[in-house]
Amino acid sequence: QQKVQQSPESLTVSEGAMASLNCTFSDGTSNNFRWYRQHSAKGLEVLVSIFSDGEKEEGRFTAHLNRANLHVSLHIREPQPSDSAVYLCAVRQGGSAKLIFGEGTKLTVSS
Amino acid sequence: GPKVLQIPSHQIIDMGQMVTLNCDPVSNHLYFYWYKQILGQQMEFLVNFYNGKVMEKSKLFKDQFSVERPDGSYFTLKIQPTALEDSAVYFCASSFPGLGDYEQYFGPGTRLTVL
Numbered sequence: 001q002q003k004v005q006q007s008p009e010s011l012t013v014s015e016g017a018m019a020s021l022n023c024t025f026s027d028g029t030s031n032n033f034r035w036y037r038q039h040s041a042k043g044l045e046v047l048v049s050i051f052s053d054g055e056k057e058e059g060r061f062t063a064h065l066n067r068a069n070l071h072v073s074l075h076i077r078e079p080q081p082s083d084s085a086v087y088l089c090a091v092r093q094g095g096s097a098k099l100i101f102g103e104g105t106k107l108t109v110s111s
Numbered sequence: 112g113p114k115v116l117q118i119p120s121h122q123i124i125d126m127g128q129m130v131t132l133n134c135d136p137v138s139n140h141l142y143f144y145w146y147k148q149i150l151g152q153q154m155e156f157l158v159n160f161y162n163g164k165v166m167e168k169s170k171l172f173k174d175q176f177s178v179e180r181p182d183g184s185y186f187t188l189k190i191q192p193t194a195l196e197d198s199a200v201y202f203c204a205s206s207f208p209g210l211g212d213y214e215q216y217f218g219p220g221t222r223l224t225v226l
Contacts, residue, residue, distance in 0.1 A: 004153075036217075043115060043202070044217035088154065097142060097206070098156040098167055099215065 002027045004091050006102035014110055019076040021105045023089030028067055032092035034099070035063055035074045037085045044088065048074070079109045113137040115218035117203050118185075123224045129191035132221045134203030136186055143186040144204040144215060145178065147171060154202065160186065190223075198225045 003026040013019045023033075032051055036044040050056040050063040050072065057063075060077040076083060086106050090099040116135040124130050136143055145157040158168040160178050175194070180186040186205070190197055200222045204215040 034214075043219040044204075045112075046214050046216075049214065096167060097144070097159050097215075098169070099146075100156070101146075101154040103153040 002030065002091060002093060002100045004089055004100050004102040006087075006089050006105050008105060009103075010106040010108070012108045012110060013079055015080060016078050019079045019083075019107055019109070021074045021076075021087050021089075021107070023072045023074075023102055024070050025072070025091050025100075026070065027091075027093060028070055030067070030091050030093050032094070033063070033065060033072045034090045034092075035061065035072075036088040036090060037083075038088055038104070039085045047087075076107075079107070081109045081111050083107065084109050113140075113216045115203055115205055115216050117201075117218035117221050119221060120219065121222045121224070123226065124193060126195055126225050127192045129189065130193055130223065132188045132190075132201050132203075132223070133185040134187070134205075134218060136203070136205030137207070137216055140205035140207045140216075142166075142206045142215075143178075143180065144206075145188050146202045146204065146217075147199045148202065148220070149199045157188075157201075193223075193225045195225050198223060 007022045034049045035047045047061045048058040048063045050065045062075045065072045086104040089102040118133045144159045148154040158172045200220040202220045203218045206213045206215045
């Protein structure tokens with residue numbers, strides 16, 4: 001059974017400083033990774049999807065995937081207070097449509 | 112981006128009663144999902160549904176749970192009877208189609224409180 005873990009549990013950064021979030025997974029055959037953002041009382045907003053080792057950039061959000069190390073990270077460039085939210089890592093395995101989520105990282109961006 | 116709507120946003124019911132959670136998926140999507148998130152815990156997959164059938168379900172999808180999408184209207188999750196441990200936020204998602212690298216778009220969730 002795939003296990004997805006995120007760190008840190010919470011993170012506070014100053015506006016404009018880089019924010020880095022981590023996610024580890026247990027099944028090295030996974031090939032489909034997503035980062036979502038969850039604001040209170042709102043649905044999940046997909047930020048970036050990545051399917052092969054390396055880097056994928058979507059605006060201020062960059063994901064790095066290293067399947068050999070079972071690790072995917074999210075970096076947020078020039079974070080704003082409006083980026084304060086819970087960030088979720090999700091992994092999908094081939095042959096299945098279900099997403100396995102981590103427990104989330106609560107990001108606070110102070111002005 | 113595409114929007115998934117969920118009705119109601121909050122439901123409070125007594126244990127043992129039936130409840131139906133409604134999801135209005137993105138109009139051209141074909142795959143539909145329910146996920147459950149207990150307060151303070153991670154979101155967990157319940158079920159996905161395509162072409163009138165359950166395609167995958169997890170062990171959280173108990174016999175008391177059922178899903179349907181009659182005549183292309185709301186995609187519903189029915190729980191009958193409810194139990195205290197069913198208290199959670201239930202998120203609906205849809206995608207076009209389900210497998211492959213198509214995004215799942217999530218609704219804002221329905222908070223279910225079972226007393």
